[in-house]
Amino acid sequence: MPKPRAPLGFPASRGGPQLPSDSEDSPGMASLSPLSGYIQNEHRQAGLFSLGPPPEDPQKRRRKKCGACVPCLRKENCGACGNCLNRRTGKQICRMRKCDQLKKRKEDWEQRASKHPERREDRGPGGGVGASDTDGKRREREREREREREREKGITMAAMGMTTRDAGVEIALVNGEIG
């Protein structure tokens, strides 16, 4: 069992900046053809067009799906993969639809190979060019969050007179994994 990061009272508040509603099962979108857009983007990126937005920090710039690979051509989410099941918190495209290009690392995408094998940025799909100030801050927060999580867990368990294992069973029960 991974991390019980599941928010007890999940994002039911739409007041936030942007919280995806619970529309995992009801796509309802049939008149959408983003592929054309992506292809145009490709052209733009290739330098054929110059009406794109000004190049921001390469650090924050994102790659886009190629729109031509098999996963890209897939229209619907499988609804069964981890990303589909966790879209609310995971915020990732369906695994079956993940563009082959985006699966590669940025460096690879940009056709670069100058990198040290000891650098953390050496990670795969989710570890291309990163580790900057923003990331450092994020790490800090992550640390805090984790400590808090642990603390809360301890408090809760203490209050209930539970062991770690008992807590796990309890959670499983709540989730309907047992019974």
Next chain:
DNA sequence: TCAAACGTCGTC
């Protein structure tokens, strides 16, 4: 303003 999903980190 919102939905979608990329990038990145920590944990398992």
Next chain:
DNA sequence: GACGACGTTTGA
């Protein structure tokens, strides 16, 4: 290395 979480970017 897979997975989960989340900030952030991006296009509509």
